[in-house]
Amino acid sequence: MAALEYTSLIGKARILHRWFPEEIPALLETMDGMLTAIQQEVPQRLKGWEFTIRNDALQEALLKEAQQVIREHGAAMYRNDKLFAEQLFTGLKRVYTGYCLITYAPTRKLHNRKFALAVELLFGI
Incomplete structure (x- = not known):
């Protein structure tokens, strides 16, 4: 096994899955729920802006890909x-997945x- 600092992101994700397979269903459900919430929030957030230079198409494509x-x-x-x-x-899905891990892991501190701690160790979050 390679040292943690030389382990790829995919390798770290596989380790997390192997160590905590019982957490994966709840993590995926949370990710899907967060996707829905983000997709509903974006139009509201942009409504009052006079001038917008953002790559909303890229963000929307990323979210749809992750959701699919x-x-x-x-x-x-x-x-x-x-x-x-x-x-x-x-x-680019790894950006959204990382965001979800940052958000989800602290909510598990009391339960698991x-x-x-494993998320923090493996991903430096």
Whole structure:
């Protein structure tokens, strides 16, 4: 096994999945719920702006891609660490996945403190 600092993001995601497979369903459900909330919030946030230079199309495409992956492969990702890591920790989806881990892990401190510590250890969050 390579030293942690030389382990790829995909490798770290696979480790997290192997250590805490029981956390994956709740994490994916949370990610899907956060996607829905973000998608509903964006139009409200942009309503009052007079001048907007943002890459909303890129953000929307990223969110749709992440949502499609979660909905299409969600149940399979519960059991398959490779699928979980390769689908959510590659390309731009890894930005959204990282955001979700940052948000989700602290909520697990009381229920499963070791999961929160593992996220912090593996991803430096």
